[in-house]
Amino acid sequence: MASETTEHAHPVPLPRWLSALCRIFAGIGGITLMAMMLMTVTSVTLRSVAGAPIAGDFELVEIGSAIAIFCFLPWCQSTGGNVLVDFFTQNASARTTHLLDALGDLAYLLIAALLGWRMIHGGMEMHQYGEQSMLLRIPTWWSFIIILPAMALLVATCAATMAGHLRLAFAKGARA
Numbered sequence: 001m002a003s004e005t006t007e008h009a010h011p012v013p014l015p016r017w018l019s020a021l022c023r024i025f026a027g028i029g030g031i032t033l034m035a036m037m038l039m040t041v042t043s044v045t046l047r048s049v050a051g052a053p054i055a056g057d058f059e060l061v062e063i064g065s066a067i068a069i070f071c072f073l074p075w076c077q078s079t080g081g082n083v084l085v086d087f088f089t090q091n092a093s094a095r096t097t098h099l100l101d102a103l104g105d106l107a108y109l110l111i112a113a114l115l116g117w118r119m120i121h122g123g124m125e126m127h128q129y130g131e132q133s134m135l136l137r138i139p140t141w142w143s144f145i146i147i148l149p150a151m152a153l154l155v156a157t158c159a160a161t162m163a164g165h166l167r168l169a170f171a172k173g174a175r176a
Contacts, residue, residue, distance in 0.1 A: 012080070012101075012160075012161050012164030012165055012168065013164055014078055014157075014160050014161070014164065015160065018078065018156065018157060018160055019078055021074070021153055022074040022075045022077075022078040022079075022153065022157060023075065025071040025072075025074055025075065025149075025150050025153055026072055026074075026075035028067070028071045028146065029067070029069070029070075029071030029072045029075075030068075032064045032067045032068045032071065033064070033068045035064065036060070036061050036064040036065070036068070039054060039057060039060060039061070040057065040061065042054060043057040055135060055136070056133065056134075056135040056136035056138075059133040059134065059135055059136050059138065060136070062133075063133070063138065063142075063143050066143055066147060067143055067146050067147060070146070070147045070150040070151060070154075071146065071150050073112075073150065073151075073154045074150060074153040074154045074156075077105075077108070077154060077157045077158055077161060078157050078160075078161070080161075082108075094168070095169045095170075098165040098166070098168045098169035099165070099166075099169045101161075101165040102162045102165035102166045102169065105158050105159075105161045105162035105165060106158075106162050108158045109155060109158035109159055109162060112151060112154045112158055113155050115151060116148065116151035116152060116154075116155060119144065119147065119148060119151060120148060122144075123141045123144035123147075123148065124141075126139075126140045126141040126144070127139070127141040
């Protein structure tokens with residue numbers, strides 16, 4: 001199995017397919033962010049020049065923000081981009097650091113799984129009740145088509161980074 005190393009201070013090898021999926025979702029998040037930026041600039045320009053902004057621009061930014069944020073989460077986890085406070089562990093052994101990182105990954109995995117599970121139910125209820133945005137009448141559940149797979153990818157990425165930290169913590173030659 002081929003793997004890639006993350007940018008984390010304590011690298012964790014991840015399968016290439018997982019890194020590729022994280023990159024794809026980050027790309028979707030980036031495209032969404034770019035589209036929101038272009039739409040906002042256009043709306044502000046139209047408001048200034050013609051006195052008529054893009055109708056529902058704030059709704060589109062709200063939906064786009066949710067999509068972008070959830071798409072970036074797996075990439076952030078795979079590259080070790082989450083906030084890391086190492087004040088107390090900067091002099092700890094590699095084994096201790098990897099064990100603590102694995103514990104953090106487990107906590108994140110459990111939270112992501114819980115959120116994903118509840119989001120499935122929330123999206124189904126939004127679909128069932130026909131919830132829509134106020135002005136544009138965009139069905140709210142549509143964003144879940146991208147958000148739910150991103151959450152599943154985050155869970156898989158947390159599991160992989162946790163397993164990687166555990167492997168490195170108990171690898172031959174790891175100092176206790």
